[in-house]
Amino acid sequence: MNIQAQERPWFIASLVIALLISLPIFAVVYLAFFPDENAWPHLLNTVLPSYLLNTIILMAGVGFLTLAIGTGSAWLVVTYDFPGKRWLSWALLLPFAVPAYVVAYVYTDVLEYAGPVQTGLRALFSWESSQDYWFPEIRSMGGAILMMSLVLYPYIYMLARSAFLEQSISLYRIARSLGSSPLQFFYRVSLPIARPALAVGLALVLMETLNDFGTVDYFAVRTLTAGLYDTWLNMGNLGGAAQIAVLMVVVVIILISLERYSRRQQKQFNSRNPGAPIPSIKLTGKYAYGASALAFTPVLFGFIIPFMVLANYAVRYFEISWSNEFLTYALNSFSLASMAAIITLILGLILAYSKRMNKNKATRFFVGFSSLGYAVPGAVLAIGIIIPFAALDNFVDGLMREYFQFSTGLILSGTAFAIVFSYSVRFLAVASGSIESSLDKITPNMDMASRSMGHSHLSTLIRVHIPMIRRGALTAMLVVFVDCLKELPATLILRPFNFETLATQVYQFASDELLEQSALSALVIVLVGIIPVVLLDKSINKKQL
Amino acid sequence: MQLYKSLIFTTTCLILTLFTNSAYSSEVNVYSYRQPFLIQPIFDAFTRESGIDVNVVFAKKGLSERLKREGRNSPADLIFTVDIGRLIDVVNKDLVQGTSSTTLSNNIPSQYRDPEGKWFGLTTRTRSIYVSKERANLADIQRYEDLSNPAWKGRICTRSGKHPYNLALIASMIAHHGEEKATNWLKGVKANLARKPQGNDRAQVKAIKEGVCDISLGNNYYYGKMLNNPDQVEWANAVHITFPNQADRGTHVNISGMALTKHAPNKANAIKLMEFLSKKLAQKMYSEQNFEYPVNPSVEPSGLLQSWGNFKSDILPLSEVANLRKQAAKLVDRIGFDE
CATH class of the missing domain: 3.40.190.10 (Periplasmic binding protein-like II)
Structure with a gap:
């Protein structure tokens, strides 16, 4: 391995980051070596095959649906002009602010037997009871796929849209002059070019799906995650649970490698920022309204309906849910999420940039390894963090007690730092993936030019790359921020005493199927989640126009 | 850029110091598998009576692992669960200590507590x-x-x-x-x-x-x-x-219960809270607000519970x-x- 002196700091930085981030994963692997009993004979003989099958069906379903909704709507708002396009183009991001389990809860409420839809149908057709008609069961595999797709598609939409926006107008002109229609341009040019971004988005969606517990638990869809918690909590076998977690990580590694392998020989660069955006085609008449309706559908089901249901509850249960601590919860959520967003952004930049410079296998491996945290279910990750943190704390304490007769107690464990660390481990993949896909599109000529003018790597990164990938980086930060706001299991397990965030507050009630009593907190998560969506979207658009 | 960096750094430091472990003398720390909104009013009553603050971390998973890894430095004094399984779990993992309080053994029938005082039922x-x-x-x-x-x-x-x-x-x-x-x-x-x-x-x-x-x-x-x-x-x-x-x-019947952690730093306060919870006022509150049956035989279940009839368990x-x-x-x- 030959690393030049100037690149060495970057190499070392990525090594250090990878080591830190993978600490909890190593802890989980370590646990997997010490199961209380061998869980596999029992699991393999009984439930594991169906857990695995359910997981695969769920991932395939959500993957397909989110790709269709995300790419389709991004293409629509970038390529065409239709009524409401301006606000729809950011409104399509809104479902991202709604946690999946909240959507699941809301739709169960709306669609179940006693809900307004079925009650209305019964009144309309004068049916007496559930025996008189057929209605799809929302608490099912199909329901879970639908619910998760409704809130996860923005990952793909967001990345696809920036990718489409970044595409050069010259490509479009060439394609059109060679006689391709806008649709053909989409299939033959836009989509292949956007593929790295779509792949990143899809990978995020699939990892979120793999590790969702709230929705599948509520809908009684037994996936690997369910098996993991069952082995841990009901069979008291944490080691066995860690083994399942390792299996899940392996699934993710396979997914990521497949994607990388499939585009191993592709290289894509935008030679420069596109001078002007690709002109959008103005639709008229029924086409225009059709397009509006199409783009509006995901917003309606992924955001407006859940929002209205929550708002309705929030008003009706206002007295129960309103408390003075409200601002504190919001502040806690905000500070944790923004710290984590900044940290992951910086770490992600270092990793992605060092990968760009050092094309060696080791760097690639480090960067790949640092994104595995996203694949580990939150609660397991939390245990993976407790282990090294508590070990370090107790080690320091032991030393101090021995030499200075003084106890330092726990320094890192049970602090907000542990939570921020867990967010960084979990969501670094989001930041580095999206930064990487933006960086990939900048031609190395830029680097060479800047370097030949005597700028260091750092200076090149700050003066050349960061301004060019600003859009991708902002997107990355936004995603991490909102993800952190919604994160639950790790926050619950790692938090200090009397420490509530909006999400933990919602969970307290929602976990007892009393969401209506915490609808206000849920609503605030959603509203707070909207603010960065609006702000960042504005800044993306400003640069674009 | 420079300004941004220092700004971010300062805020980070500030917030981190705000959130780090801080200890008060008159307090008791609880790891709870049970939602705090169900027990908060009872804790509040305890604080009013004794002047001891009750600090809570609630999670449905992972608290016993946290307790185990924190070891002798764990701030937790008590662990609360909503079923016997988790309670025996922490006993088997050697995370708790026995306590012999006459108040507790008088108030809680032997069927609903460990002979060595390693766990106690609060409600059935x-x-x-x-x-x-x-x-x-x-x-x-x-x-x-x-x-x-x-x-x-x-x-x-x-x-x-x-x-x-x-x-x-x-x-x-x-x-x-x-x-x-x-x-x-x-x-x-x-x-x-x-x-x-x-x-x-x-x-x-x-x-x-x-x-x-x-x-x-x-x-x-x-x-x-x-x-x-x-x-x-x-x-x-x-x-x-x-x-x-x-x-x-x-x-x-199942129980909701509690156990004293092995390295409880505020042991005296913790036992006070345990005793308080086994007494009339707290037992009544459990029964009236959460509709659970008191373990303490001298406390009548709430009127609503009684209206459902007596039963043998x-x-x-x-x-x-x-x-x-x-x-x-x-x-x-x-x-x-x-x-």
């Missing part, structure tokens, strides 16, 4: 059978064993067989009848289910109201909660709450139920109860 809750007022005859469903009667085919609803409350019930069936009979019983129940196990206990009563099924399993306090919720009262009104097996061994030691939990979980998998 029955695993009741809810029966539709319209579509089922109370006389036909007197025992848990009746749930496997083919007459109920397609008429029973329940939450996941893997839920701790159901696991405890299944464990008690294994204890009373042996694994083989318990297996056949559970298969019979599975064959009678109206739908795949889902939702919580309350959702099953709702399903009875909606005509999906006629019989469900559920803890008693949900009945009280539904009666007190204007949106849910009609679900509760659609059913009778029953206490099974009155003619023989008695109704299966199964005296099978809870530690036995806890020890059979894993076997019960495997049984649930083997017969595919949740599929």
Whole structure:
């Protein structure tokens, strides 16, 4: 391995980051070596095959649906002009602010037997009871796929849209002059070019799906995650649970490698920022309204309906849910999420940039390894963090007690730092993936030019790359921020005493199927989640126009 | 850029210092598997009486692992659970210490505490059978064993067989009848289910109201909660709450409970809180606000609870139920109860 002196700091930085981030994963692997009993004979003989099958069906379903909704709507708002396009183009991001389990809860409420839809149908057709008609069961595999797709598609939409926006107008002109229609341009040019971004988005969606517990638990869809918690909590076998977690990580590694392998020989660069955006085609008449309706559908089901249901509850249960601590919860959520967003952004930049410079296998491996945290279910990750943190704390304490007769107690464990660390481990993949896909599109000529003018790597990164990938980086930060706001299991397990965030507050009630009593907190998560969506979207658009 | 960096750095440092561990002298720290909104009023009453603050971390998973890894430096004094399984778990992992308080042993019957004082029950809750007022005859469903009667085919609803409350019930069936009979019983129940196990206990009563099924399993306090919720009262009104097996061994009960951690830094305060919770005021609050039965025999259950009638509870030691939990979980998998 030959690393030049100037690149060495970057190499070392990525090594250090990878080591830190993978600490909890190593802890989980370590646990997997010490199961209380061998869980596999029992699991393999009984439930594991169906857990695995359910997981695969769920991932395939959500993957397909989110790709269709995300790419389709991004293409629509970038390529065409239709009524409401301006606000729809950011409104399509809104479902991202709604946690999946909240959507699941809301739709169960709306669609179940006693809900307004079925009650209305019964009144309309004068049916007496559930025996008189057929209605799809929302608490099912199909329901879970639908619910998760409704809130996860923005990952793909967001990345696809920036990718489409970044595409050069010259490509479009060439394609059109060679006689391709806008649709053909989409299939033959836009989509292949956007593929790295779509792949990143899809990978995020699939990892979120793999590790969702709230929705599948509520809908009684037994996936690997369910098996993991069952082995841990009901069979008291944490080691066995860690083994399942390792299996899940392996699934993710396979997914990521497949994607990388499939585009191993592709290289894509935008030679420069596109001078002007690709002109959008103005639709008229029924086409225009059709397009509006199409783009509006995901917003309606992924955001407006859940929002209205929550708002309705929030008003009706206002007295129960309103408390003075409200601002504190919001502040806690905000500070944790923004710290984590900044940290992951910086770490992600270092990793992605060092990968760009050092094309060696080791760097690639480090960067790949640092994104595995996203694949580990939150609660397991939390245990993976407790282990090294508590070990370090107790080690320091032991030393101090021995030499200075003084106890330092726990320094890192049970602090907000542990939570921020867990967010960084979990969501670094989001930041580095999206930064990487933006960086990939900048031609190395830029680097060479800047370097030949005597700028260091750092200076090149700050003066050349960061301004060019600003859009991708902002997107990355936004995603991490909102993800952190919604994160639950790790926050619950790692938090200090009397420490509530909006999400933990919602969970307290929602976990007892009393969401209506915490609808206000849920609503605030959603509203707070909207603010960065609006702000960042504005800044993306400003640069674009 | 420079400005940005220093700004970010300062805020980060500031917020981190705000959040780091801080200790007060007059406090007691609780790791709770139970939602704080259910116990906060009782803790508040304790603070008013004693001047001792109660700090809580609530999570449904992972607290015992946290306690274990924090070791002798753990700030936690007490651990609260909502079922016997988790309680015995922390005892088996050697995370707790025994305590011998006469107040506790006077207030809590020996059946609901560890002989060495390593765990204490605070309230009991029955695993009741809810029966539709319209579509089922109370006389036909007197025992848990009746749930496997083919007459109920397609008429029973329940939450996941893997839920701790159901696991405890299944464990008690294994204890009373042996694994083989318990297996056949559970298969019979599975064959009678109206739908795949889902939702919580309350959702099953709702399903009875909606005509999906006629019989469900559920803890008693949900009945009280539904009666007190204007949106849910009609679900509760659609059913009778029953206490099974009155003619023989008695109704299966579980406990919510507490244990003193091994390295409790505020041990004296913790024992004060434990004693407080076993006394009249706290026991009354549990009964009146959460609709659970007091463990303290000198405290009457709330009027609402009494209106549901007296019952005899199964005296099978809870530690036995806890020890059979894993076997019960495997049984649930083997017969595919949740599929």
